[in-house]
Amino acid sequence: MGKDLISIITVNYKNRKITEEFLHSIVKLxxxxxxxxxxxxxxxxxxxxxxxxxxFNVIVIHIEENIGFSAANNLGIDISTGSFLYFTNNDTELTITSIDPLVTFLKNNDVGFISPKIKYYDSKNIIQYAGYTKVNALTGRNTTIGEFCQDEKKEFSKSYETTYIHGAAMMCKKALIEEVxxxxxxxxxxxxxxDWSSKSHEVGKKNWYVGAAEIYHKESMSVGxxxxxxxxxxxxNRMIFMIKHQKPLKAxxxxxxxxxxxxxxxxIILLLKRKPTKFINALINGYFDALKFFIFKKRHIPNRGLKFL
Structure with missing residues (x-):
């Protein structure tokens, strides 16, 4: 396999220890x-x-303002020089199979975004992600394929088309960014x-899950x-995504x-759980801000939700 440069892009938000562990996993490769x-x-x-x-040769962009996950990753895209871009959460750890199967797949196939098999770091034989089903047009919900399954079925080691890739680990050719x-x-x-997965579809590219590639994610198996x-x-964001990517009637x-x-x-659930008023305000504000997004796009404030920290 040729030595095409692979740019690994990750975002740290006030959690240096986790990012250091992430870098250690890369060094081991x-x-x-x-x-x-x-x-x-x-x-x-x-x-x-x-x-x-x-x-020693890690490239670091230090910023003091929380500009959001997307904007931060875009800074990484701007300075990257690799033929392949690998977006990984800093709370993941890479293994010997985390990279090459993805690169090989992209070299041999004209596709959009791809994601590896994602498994729980603390339960390394349990799958978190092996693809997504399509989001239901009415409810805005979908299913994570393989979630909580033991990694024993052969089907999860195969590669297959998936509607959406997973934000914790996703790779693409840098050339794709020019299209989407x-x-x-x-x-x-x-x-x-x-949203990015959907844009890939709009330019005629399919997204794929690559089961031969694996990465460990330090997200808890319990409900977040x-x-x-x-x-x-x-x-x-669920409302913005659904309205943005559907025809007017379905939206x-x-x-x-x-x-x-x-x-x-x-x-009702929040009231029964006796959640603080802050939760109710967050829900109502999120709902109305989604509607306002389509009426007053220029006045949209992406980080408005930070006031609920």
Missing amino acids: DRNDLEVIVIDVDPSFDNTQHYRKIF GKMPTEYFLYYEEL KESSLKEYFIIR TLFVLYCSCIVIPKRL
Whole structure:
């Protein structure tokens, strides 16, 4: 296999220790075809020298303002020089099969974005992601293929088309960015990769899951911790994504579904759980900000949800 340069792009947000562990996993691979770029978002400290003690030629862009996941990754795209771009969360760890199967697949196939098999770091035989089903046009929900399954079935070791790639680990040819554009910034947090996947479809490229490639993700297998920040961004971005990528009639039906079922149901759940008022405000603000996005796009504030931190 030729030694085409691979640019690994990751974002750190005030979690140097996790990023250091991520860099250690790359060093263990002992490769000379990697360009590693860390977008270090930390208002109080520049971690560059700490990272360089681990990976001496790591490229670090230190920024003090939290500009969002997409915008941070786009900074990495701007300075990358690799033929292949590998976007990985800093809470992942790479293995000997995390890179080559993906590069080989991209070399041999004219596709859009691809993702490896993602497994839980603390339960290394349990799958987190082996592809996604298509999002339901009415509910805005889909299913993660293979989630919580033991990695024993042969089907999860195969490669197959998937509607969406996973934001924790996704690769593409750099040339694809010229066709689909950089990562959409209107979301700030959550749903960026689903939008990017959809843009790939719009230019006639299919997205694929590559089962021969594996990466470990340090995300808990239990339900993620609830937060008012997540409450805001999930409802807002889910609505923006669904309205943006559907025809007017289906988009209208989805908005009605959210208005009449999703929002009232979620409000009842929050009240029964006796969640702080902040959660309810986050949900309502997220809902209305999604609607405002399509009416007053120029006034859209991607990071407005940060007030719910």
